[in-house]
Structure formats: C-alpha cells, structure tokens
Amino acid sequence: MRPIHKHISALLFIFCILVIGQSKSFGQGFRGGVVLGLNASQIDGDTLYGFNKAGLTVGGRLSYYTEKSWDICLEMLYSQRGSAIKLFTQNDNWINALNYLEIPIVFRLKDWYIEKEDYHKVRADAGLSYGYLFGVKSPVFGEELFKKNDISWLLGLGINFTKHIGASLRYTSSLGKVVNTETTKFHSYFLTLRTEYTF
Numbered sequence: 001m002r003p004i005h006k007h008i009s010a011l012l013f014i015f016c017i018l019v020i021g022q023s024k025s026f027g028q029g030f031r032g033g034v035v036l037g038l039n040a041s042q043i044d045g046d047t048l049y050g051f052n053k054a055g056l057t058v059g060g061r062l063s064y065y066t067e068k069s070w071d072i073c074l075e076m077l078y079s080q081r082g083s084a085i086k087l088f089t090q091n092d093n094w095i096n097a098l099n100y101l102e103i104p105i106v107f108r109l110k111d112w113y114i115e116k117e118d119y120h121k122v123r124a125d126a127g128l129s130y131g132y133l134f135g136v137k138s139p140v141f142g143e144e145l146f147k148k149n150d151i152s153w154l155l156g157l158g159i160n161f162t163k164h165i166g167a168s169l170r171y172t173s174s175l176g177k178v179v180n181t182e183t184t185k186f187h188s189y190f191l192t193l194r195t196e197y198t199f
Contacts, residue, residue: 037194055080099135125156
C-alpha cells in the first residue's frame with residue numbers, strides 16, 4: 001500500500017487538472033485557478049507562543065464566477081500547520097508539525113469592477129474549511145492523540161493586480177481542539193499569505 005502522502009499528492013494533482021479542464025469547458029460560469037502561499041501558524045495551549053510555525057500551502061480552486069458582487073469557490077489545498085518556539089527553527093524538540101489536506105468552501109464579496117478586462121479588483125472572503133490530518137511530527141504528543149478531522153472558519157481579503165494574477169491574506173481558526181485532551185484548548189489557527197493565478 002502506498003504511503004498516505006502519495007495519495008494526497010495524487011488527489012491534489014487530479015483536482016488541479018479538473019480545475020483547468022472545467023474552467024476551459026464552462027467559460028463564463030466557472031473559473032479555475034491555482035494558489036501558492038505561506039502559512040504562519042500556532043496552537044493554543046502548547047506553550048509555544050506566536051505565529052512561528054512556517055509552512056507551505058498549495059493547491060487548486062474552482063469558482064462559480066459572476067459579474068455581480070459575489071461568487072463562491074471550492075478549494076483543495078495541501079497545508080502545513082502546527083507550532084514552533086521560533087520562526088524557521090531547526091530544533092525538532094520545539095516543533096509541532098502537522099500536514100493537512102484542506103477543503104475550504106469560500107463565499108467572496110467583490111468590488112471595484114474593471115469592466116474593460118472583466119474582473120473585480122478587491123474582495124472579502126468568508127467560509128468554512130474541512131481539514132484531514134495525514135502527517136504528524138510532535139516531540140510531546142503521540143500521533144494517535146491528534147484528531148484526524150478538523151473544521152475551521154476563515155476570513156480574508158484579496159486583491160487582483162490583473163484578471164489572472166492576485167494575492168490574498170487569510171486568517172483561519174479551528175472550531176474545536178486538534179488534540180484529544182480534557183484540560184487544555186489546543187485550538188489551531190494560522191495566517192496565510194497567498195499568490196493566486198486564475199485561468
């Protein structure tokens with residue numbers, strides 16, 4: 001049996017191919033895109049303070065696009081989260097590294113329509129995200145103590161520099177604990193700075 005991370009990579013690859021195909025097939029109603037960014041994350045209750053765990057986020061997005069002031073999109077992301085004593089630390093004794101497959105559903109309010117090029121300049125995002133934990137590296141907790149499933153809420157702001165190229169800043173916070181324990185919150189939350197390309 002192949003390792004789980006290979007299955008995740010295959011799913012992400014297939015989703016990105018579908019995003020490109022669907023965006024070309026449907027034209028006006030649906031648009032596909034890819035995203036690449038950096039997470040800065042932490043976990044409440046583990047004594048490692050600050051958004052010090054840097055990680056990659058990468059994946060695809062399929063949006064139902066309208067010329068009005070809103071649209072809705074589905075994403076599939078590989079996301080590295082967790083906590084660390086300081087940013088980019090190399091000491092494994094002070095890092096909780098968590099790898100997730102995330103599937104956010106995002107409602108987007110748009111403004112500043114550029115009619116000539118058919119795109120909106122700015123937007124605000126809000127939504128929910130499902131995360132499946134498939135990789136754990138922790139000096140304190142065993143892998144079996146981490147919850148495999150995570151539900152989060154998110155808020156964000158985005159700007160498009162052209163019809164195809166944009167960037168966004170997003171805040172995501174878990175609704176429940178990421179570790180099974182009775183005494184501490186252990187909520188996961190993180191900031192994401194992303195670049196986005198829309199086909």
